[in-house]
Amino acid sequence: MDLSRMLHEFLISCLVCVSLMGAMPAVSSDEMTDQARAGQDFAQGLLGTPPTLGFTPDGERDQGTVQIGDTQIPVNQLVPGGDHAEQQRLQDMEGDSDQLERAAQSRLVEQEQDPSDAAQALRESSTLAKPSPSEFMQAEGFLAQQSVQALTAPMSVAPEFPACASTTTVTGSTASYTTYSDRTCEIVHRPTTCTRTMALVDLSEQDKVLFDAHPAVSGPENFLVRVSDSFPDGTSIIALQSSIEWDGDVAAVRWSDPPTLENGWEGTLVVDPDAELCTTSCSVQIRVLASVRAVQQQFSSQPDGCLLDSDEFCQAAWTCRDDAPRTAGGLPILGVDAAGLQPLYPSNPISAPPSSLDPVCYQATADYRCRINTGEFCVDTPTGQHCTTNTDENVLVDTCAPMLLQQPTCAFLRSACTESGVGHNEFCYVESQVYRCPTEVTGPSVAVHTTNQCAGQIRCAGDDCLDRRFDEDGFSTVADGMAGMMVAQSYAADWQPLQDQRSTPPEPRLFPGKAYECRKALGGSISCCDETETDAEQKWFSKYQRHTRRANATESLSRYSNEGAHGSWKTLAESNQWSSEQLDRPLTSGPETITAGNNDDLDPDQGSVVGSTTLLQPMNEEFKEESRYDNMGDVGWACTAHEFDLANQREIGNCIAVGSYCHRSVLGACIDKRDVFCCFNSPATKAIREAIAGPNGVALGAFGTARDPHCEGVLAEQARVQQLDITDLKGRLAAAGVIPEADEVLARSSAERLTGSGSQLSDGARQTVQERTNMRLAQIRGSGVRDALYAEAAAAKPALEAVETRGQVSFAPSYTMATPGKPVLLGIQRQGTKGAASARVAGTLWDGSSTINTELHWSDGSDGLQTIRIDVPKTASGRIELQLVPDAGINAYPNDRAVIEVVR
Known part of the structure; x- marks a missing residue:
């Protein structure tokens, strides 16, 4: 069926319904039957007519008119109450919450003053006595049964809707888990012996240029000359003889401090200008030549990184094995020349000779006397002091090897020299190594596997649909979740x-x-x-x-x-x-x-x-x-x-x-x-x-x-x-x-x-919510509750045996729930018609400072319900209590107080 025909049939069905509904109140049953048949014939005729659809924007209340063939149907009749002006007015208020609220409150006042029978019936229904719970359950037993059925088995109520069935499978087995513990062990590096050798490379030169410059001077001026700048790094200067050559309008160029061993072979040249020849600035050519005896020392050790000097851990005693003279610049290096050399080993009285430079030693061996981790060790315990003595014979120099022998699965993490375990020349005496050692633990393994099986595609957005008919979330282990x-x-x-x-x-x-x-x-x-x-x-x-x-x-x-x-x-x-x-x-x-x-x-x-x-x-x-x-x-x-x-x-x-x-x-x-x-x-x-x-x-x-x-x-x-x-x-x-x-x-x-006991709030013996609810419901005395509620409901609309009296006034009802930001209408009921009557409603509102003091009046011969409007602020919370104060000769009964409670 195409769209036009569907719309055609829909409009015809609406027209039939509207015609029947509009005709019902004014005709007899026979007339109604005749009109229904006429409408049915009319609809059949429309259905048989080729649909020619049209629409004009005019019509009743500017709602437009639908034309089907020769028939014109005002949209306002299909949608009763439609009014273009009213719709436009509401549309203009979109987004203006204050204006919408004023319009709604105005509508509430209009409804309260509506004299129609329907509005009066609606207002009075709130004061009707309510049946007791037992009477309601007896009368509505079938409805209650259907509600229970709908809540417990929704598919039995609406099987025509697609449904998803969720299947959760819990599987259990054992699994191997792993814990890790970091273990620290030590390796003591105790030096035993060392052989150290020194070789020389002769770098001596004749007429070595140490300085060559052409400066301009205007007064006495100094120039620094570093001998080491003219040789490779690491060169040791043994002896030096220098000469100065200069040319220019100056009085002299001389050493103020010649380079020597004592000043690190750094000299200072001084230029003295000639006052007669050099009145402003003078140019001078300076050149320093020297005969230099120099060597480059090359050291090697066996093993590498030998401990050279004594420290708090070990004493090093060196013995020279080769002191045969070597030459530099064609001359033997004597003790007097060796002052500029780096010693093969540090001077120490226990070495032989104590100094490696007198005579110069070119190879030496060291023996070490160490006390690293030997001696008495005591600990204070709760039962007293406990001591032990470590000797070279009973201590381990490597605690890592036996640990790894016992736990071969330990994995190396890191290594570092123990702080304060470092000796001379950064020699590491105590190395600490850290290993991560696993321990296997066998425990339960619980996996939860959930499958959602749905009757059809149920997730769509535009043209994109997600097929969730067979959806699995995979396995999730309880251990991971915990x-x-x-x-x-x-x-x-x-x-x-x-x-x-x-x-x-x-x-x-x-x-x-x-x-x-x-x-x-x-x-x-x-x-x-x-x-x-x-x-x-x-x-x-x-x-x-x-x-x-x-x-x-x-x-x-x-x-x-x-x-x-x-x-x-x-x-x-x-x-x-x-x-x-x-x-x-x-x-x-x-x-x-x-x-x-x-x-x-x-x-x-x-x-x-x-x-x-x-x-x-x-x-x-x-x-x-x-x-x-x-x-x-x-x-x-x-x-x-x-x-x-x-x-x-x-x-x-x-x-x-x-x-x-x-x-x-x-x-x-x-x-x-x-x-x-x-x-x-x-x-x-x-x-x-x-x-x-x-x-x-x-x-x-x-x-x-x-x-x-x-x-x-x-x-x-x-x-x-x-x-x-x-x-x-x-x-x-x-x-x-x-x-x-x-x-x-x-x-x-x-x-x-x-x-229950699986809750995070449980210590293992916590009852489930169903068990607690059943227990609590069993503790409630139902008959007493029902009787009390019935009495309260009946009091909402009091009755007098004699209405020809001034009667009484009462809040009806005496308890009202309110929503923040929305007004409430509070009802006050008069019973009795003889004479005029008045009453005052008084009380303090939610902010604690605003009050209400409203007078209500009934004329002679009138009774019934009057209402007052009470605005509830958006910030209101809690409850307020109002007092009903009647004039003389009339009673406030049974409800002279009313409670309005804000519910968020």
Whole structure:
């Protein structure tokens, strides 16, 4: 069927309907039947006529006229109420909210004053007595049943609509997870012997030009001459004899300070001008020639990088093996000439000879006497001081090899010379290496796979449609989701507490940490740098979950600070004064929703910070104290409490190794080695801080140095990460037993996961919302509530046995809900017609300062409802109460007070 024919048939059907509707009130049933048949014949005739459609913009109320063949139909008859002028007036008000509001309020006043029967019936309907709930349910049982059916099984009500069926599959198995622990080991570089050799290259020259210039001078002037500028870098000058040649109108050119060994072979020439010949500026040609004995020294060592001089770690004793004379400029290099040479080894009384320049030594060997990590090492423990003695025989020079033998899967991360473990000429005595060692953990693996199967294409925009009939979201593992949630919670909760009381507090920082250090006897048997082996990980995650849930509950409860503790269910279960106002309140209040009706279940243990704040740092500090109290004695900890905290935090996975340094002591330069860490408030925070620092962040100083660690938080703009590795975090969740089994997930309904024990607000025994609702409904005494509501509804339209009296006045109804920015009409009903009557409505409005004081009057013989308009500001909130004050001789009953409550 083409468009014109469809429009044709539509207009005919509208015409028939309008004709029938317009004829109904004025004709009998027989006449109505005849007219219907006539209209039907007329429509059939139109349907058989080839449609010739036309439209003219004239017609009734400028709405235009549709022409079908010879028939003209005013559009105003097809769309009753259409008025071009009215439409244009409304269109002109588009975007002007104030004008639209005034027009709407004006329309409300017109409707209130409308004398028609329909308007009067509409106004009076608001004062009619309402049936009790039991009567309504008995009368409308079928409707209620259909509503339940529609809500629970919509396809049975409207099977003609396409539907999407969502299928979620939960599969469970076991998986291998990995946790990582950074281990620091040491390699002690102890020098044993060294052979050092010096070779000479003779660079001596006769008549070497050291200076050649043609300056202009106007007075005494100096010129610097550097002998080294005329030779290659690294040349050693042994001896020099120079001469000066000059020509010009000057008195003399001479050395004021000739080049010597003492001044580094740098001389100063002075030009003395001739006052008679040179009155303004004089030109002079200067040339310096010299006979220079010079050599270039070339050193080699076996092995490379030998320790040359003694330091606090080792003493170097050199013995010269070759002191046969060499020549320079055809002359032997004697001791007196060697002052300009660099010595083969530093002067030391224990060397032979003590100086390598008298005579000049060209090859020497060194022996070393070292005391790097030998001596007595003591630690103070909770049970007293414990000491051990490290000797060359019982200490290891390489602690990395045995560690890698036990854990061959450890991967090398970085290496650096231990701070304060560097000796003479940057020789590294103690090298610290860091390895990342994996630990495999087997745990449950739960994957959720959702498929949406739809009956047809249901997403279109113009000509582009998205076929969602078979849509899969892929697999999502619970471990990934839990790790991601923990990272998100860290961004929300791991802030550095602000303790600065200055008028301008510092910028807040994310992910704060704390510096820790531990001691070890380098290469020996005592180490306070081992991780603990307790159930700290499981306990920490359990406490973390409780803290997160309780903190969320505490924060959520703060949003209901202005709301009562109980919803309507509690009031209806306990009170004997029920009303519709109580039913308008939520069944469950905000606090009850958060606490699941059991506040005690969400209260932290006495004295605990768990849940008292959303911040993570106080919880972690409390955990360290608890773990110290519970575990230090059980594990036989033989180091300080501070070092136990570090070991415990490393076991949880909160720490990053920053570096190491040698703690100096009288005996042994590095017997006391300290490893330094930055420990954060959760494994998730540690992963984030590693990502912020980057792959080489520790080596580049992102966390400072071992002697000056920087573990403070980062600014918000620094907290963005491009890529985050959550492998370790998932492994620790599995090791702590936090990842649920598949059957546990399947056993929980959606309500159980969202509102019951699976909720973030749960400690494991939380009832679902359905269970709590059923329990609360069972506590409400329904019969009493129904009777009270029925009495309240009946009072909305009071009745008198004798109307031939002055009667009484009453608010009808006494409770009205209002919307901010929209006016309300408040009704006052008079019963009784004898004599005139008046009443005054008084009260204070929402702003606390504006008042209402409106007089209402009924003439003799009149009764019924009068209304007053009350404007509700856009900023209004809460409720107001108005008082009805009648004149003498008339009563205010039963409702002499009215409540208007703003509902947002």
